[in-house]
Amino acid sequence: MPLVEISEIHKRFGTVEVLKDVSLSLDKGEIVAVIGRSGSGKSTMLRCINALERVQAGRIVVDGIDVTAPDADLNRLRQRVGMVFQSYNLFPHLTVERNVMLALRLVRKLGEDAARDIARQMVAKVGLAEKLAAYPDELSGGQQQRVAIARSLAMQPTLMLFDEITSALDPELVGEVLRVLESVAQEGMTMMLVTHEMNFAKNVADRVIFMHEGRIHEDGPARETLLEPRTAELRSFLSAVLH
Amino acid sequence: MIREFSPADVVYMLAAARWTVALALFAMVGGGLIGMLVAVLRIVAFRPANWVARAYINLIQGTPLLGQLFVFFFGLPLLGIQVGAWEAAALSLSIYASAFFAEIWRGSLQSVSPRQWEAGAALGLTYVQRLTHVVLPQAVRIAVPPTVGFLMQLVKDTSLTALIGFIELTRASQIISAATFAPLPVYGTAAAIYFVICFSLSRLSQRLEKRSHAAR
């Protein structure tokens, strides 16, 4: 049984149809890169998976939870699905340590000490052990994004969603974040990432999905799809991003 | 008949300044409680509540405090409700402050980025947890400077209660000035006392702000 099963979803913002009949399934341990032009619907699809956006039609099942059901337990869903955003979205009033501890305390109901242990472990894993007491505004963008990844991973999700997490970073900071992503990938985490980093997609992802005008236009093994695109749209997209 | 401005008069003014501080404190607490309620009514997802809160804010902000004091102290007795000067002053200052607090705090709450709500949601926090642990702490810090700024205004506005019989700092100064015909030193002293009160508030505000790491 696939971990994520998306069937025929439709999503409209006002009169604009952003997702038109999208279906997709994702197996446990799979790493999928979603690419496409801005406005192609890739971020929206990601946000539908953890119900930050609700669909108008279709069905999404994640790890046995029907996300699209009206009475879906979204908080339970979101404990299993971690998400990292383009703009990091760390809590500015909390230290790095407290940022990671917050959901452990409130959602997983861990004690202060247990939560702190996990937080320190996760922050060390992304290489920021010396920044535990720092506030987000004292960190670089890349460091903030690494903390955001640690914050999500600390919840021990079964699926991680990454929404253009390097797009807001200065070029010299992209590498450190991608290295963290690679190490997460090596641990066998199921991951879905919307990205513009084609090399990263080619080398780390198992599979690439190309979205175009609200539909999945191509879907295949990463290297093959990127090196030998089947459609003219993907070809023109790739030549635009690679040059 | 005309006497000298003496140290005893300064003592009298300091004693009157206690009323100034007491009235401002009461308005801060009373206005704070009502203001929180109104701020919540202003933003909850229930239209009629929004309308009522907006009408309340517009009415209070759009009428002078002096008129409100007048209505509470001299108006209510006409309807058979007897109110003392203290009740009338406390009530109208609280209501006056509440409308301003409500708007300041609504603005502060809404100025916390929706992405913060989203980040909390993505971690599985409930709505109430997102509000109390993520959004409110940030909103409070954003709200500190405008809230303290309004409090300073309020300290000075308490002088309007002279209309309903309070001898607070301004009224005490006026009485002493009338007896000494020395308005310059009298009002100069009053200004110094007001400054001390307001300066303490601004120091408090700076302290609270220094501890903040609000969103950039």
Add this chain to the structure above:
Amino acid sequence: MLKHLSRIVSAVLLAGAVTVAPALAADLQQIISAGKVRIGVPVDVAPFGSNDASNQPVGLDVDMANAIAKALGVTLELQQITGANRVPYLATDKLDIVIAAMGATPERALQISFTSPYAALSSGVFGPDSIAVTKPEELTDQTVAVARGTTQDLLLTKLAPNANIQRYDDDATAAAAFTSGQAQLLATADIVAKDMMDKNPALQLKPKFIMEFSPCYIGVQQGAPELLHWLNTYVHLGMRDGSLSALSEKWIGTKLPALPTI
């Protein structure tokens, strides 16, 4: 502006009071059975009422209030009032009597009742020799400082419609406007001008002209005919036995002339 507004608000409220409120007034019998009388006096209008060195109210009106309470045989509840709130205080039954160097006007008499006058003061316009003005009609360009709403204000407004009148909150502020040069002339009571010159001989407060001798009236709530009548009787007797004149000499420095009764 605010004062103006408070007047509008008070006028509206008081108009309402006349129609809405039944007779709220505590009349003579109720005052006597309650054992206390609530009297409002000014504390910012020397020599009628001001704070002494130990910040206790003293003055002609304060003495008057004490004497009235004593004559009624009840305790005195003294309330300091301002020019802006003395009429509303009476009209909303927060006071029984106001003794505040008040001049009577037909407008004020619509809201409260006045007794016969209990005191009078001579007012004038004062200033330096360099300003040659001898009667109210000659006042044109010169700025005259006066305390708002006082008998001097009422008189000056009537006698010198062309004058450039600057109204201040009280005598002290009006005097400060004069001494600082913001106003060229000062309209006030003779006694105030005399005191100011005694205190500061350098001050040039020469009488330019004397406005009429203006009487002061006691105000009571409407709907208290017995109290009004009792006060009129008290004032009448005080005129006859010379006690009101003695009070005038003590505080204003002149004997009380014969005043027409209401």
